[in-house]
Amino acid sequence: MSRAAALRLGAFAGALALAFGAAYGIGTAVDPIAAADTPSQSQEMGMSDMGGHDAGGQLPGLAVSDAGYTFSPATTFFTAGTKTALRFTITGPDGKPVTQYTKTHEKDLHLIVVRRDLSGFHHVHPTLAADGTWSIPFTFTAGGTWRMYADFQPAGLDKNITLGTDVNVSGLYIPVPLNDPAAVTSIHGYDVTLAGTPVAGKESQLTFKITKNGKPVTDLEPYLGAFGHLVSLRSGDLAYLHNHPAQHAEPGMKGGPSIDFMTTFPTAGTYSLFLDFQHAGAVHTAEFTVKVSSTGTTIVPPTAVPNHEEEAHEHEQPVR
Numbered sequence: 135m136s137r138a139a140a141l142r143l144g145a146f147a148g149a150l151a152l153a154f155g156a157a158y159g160i161g162t163a164v165d166p167i168a169a170a171d172t173p174s175q176s177q178e179m180g181m182s183d184m185g186g187h188d189a190g191g192q193l194p195g196l197a198v199s200d201a202g203y204t205f206s207p208a209t210t211f212f213t214a215g216t217k218t219a220l221r222f223t224i225t226g227p228d229g230k231p232v233t234q235y236t237k238t239h240e241k242d243l244h245l246i247v248v249r250r251d252l253s254g255f256h257h258v259h260p261t262l263a264a265d266g267t268w269s270i271p272f273t274f275t276a277g278g279t280w281r282m283y284a285d286f287q288p289a290g291l292d293k294n295i296t297l298g299t300d301v302n303v304s305g306l307y308i309p310v311p312l313n314d315p316a317a318v319t320s321i322h323g324y325d326v327t328l329a330g331t332p333v334a335g336k337e338s339q340l341t342f343k344i345t346k347n348g349k350p351v352t353d354l355e356p357y358l359g360a361f362g363h364l365v366s367l368r369s370g371d372l373a374y375l376h377n378h379p380a381q382h383a384e385p386g387m388k389g390g391p392s393i394d395f396m397t398t399f400p401t402a403g404t405y406s407l408f409l410d411f412q413h414a415g416a417v418h419t420a421e422f423t424v425k426v427s428s429t430g431t432t433i434v435p436p437t438a439v440p441n442h443e444e445e446a447h448e449h450e451q452p453v454r
């Protein structure tokens with residue numbers, strides 16, 4: 135909106151330049167540009183309104199406002215490396231902050247924060263104040279345009295909503311390319327393999343298997359009502375996919391080494407998958423790049439224990 139305002143201001147300045155241009159002998163080049171920009175921007179907005187010609191209609195996470203609910207951050211400007219508070223409200227159809235939620239995956243609201251190049255993924259759970267303000271201390275690790283997703287279900291609504299907004303973080307920005315698609319990734323000494331045959335537009339099962347030092351991990355701890363929590367984001371527009379764990383987990387249960395999810399990738403394309411799992415009291419996030427085709431591509435996990443040296447070379451991401 136402020137950009138549209140700036141555009142209008144630009145057009146106004148252009149008109150002024152036109153009015154006084156003759157007297158001051160300055161060009162009028164600004165004006166045609168502003169005039170040309172205005173219709174192209176409204177066309178663009180019209181396109182995004184039609185949005186969901188993907189299978190399944192408008193995908194979650196692409197809109198800041200949907201079904202009468204709006205994601206309203208207190209600010210969208212931050213500085214990298216500075217501890218700050220992420221503060222926002224979800225306003226309802228009555229224009230007031232929502233204060234009552236139905237828990238999904240054991241929480242009233244899940245906040246996902248990731249830079250638009252799909253690096254720096256965080257999945258956190260802010261605190262709700264009585265007035266409907268959500269907040270959580272947070273430090274953006276680097277500059278760039280980041281995206282925040284609020285994944286929640288308002289009380290009284292029979293469906294889950296995921297809204298997204300971009301935020302601007304000043305600081306050093308070096309874009310990070312996605313990892314190549316691979317069936318194994320490593321995080322904090324755990325090796326996680328992925329198996330499945332994702333097909334665009336069809337529900338398919340994804341199976342993650344977790345090992346440590348070559349041994350299957352059989353005492354995964356429940357995390358958010360399951361033995362893992364999976365977020366998938368589509369590369370290109372950062373659409374947000376819901377993934378449903380095939381098994382439920384109660385406190386005290388032990389799981390692993392395999393965790394299954396049912397996922398529908400709406401279209402062919404490249405997706406980033408972020409699997410959160412809990413073991414020995416700590417939550418770890420394994421990242422995968424998955425290419426999805428309309429005919430189905432089988433992801434074959436390696437049969438042997440991963441070669442750590444080769445992996446470090448290929449993925450450049452293990453943190454040990």
Ligand SMILES: [Cu+2]
Nearest residue numbers: 241244245258
């Ligand atoms: Cu969550």
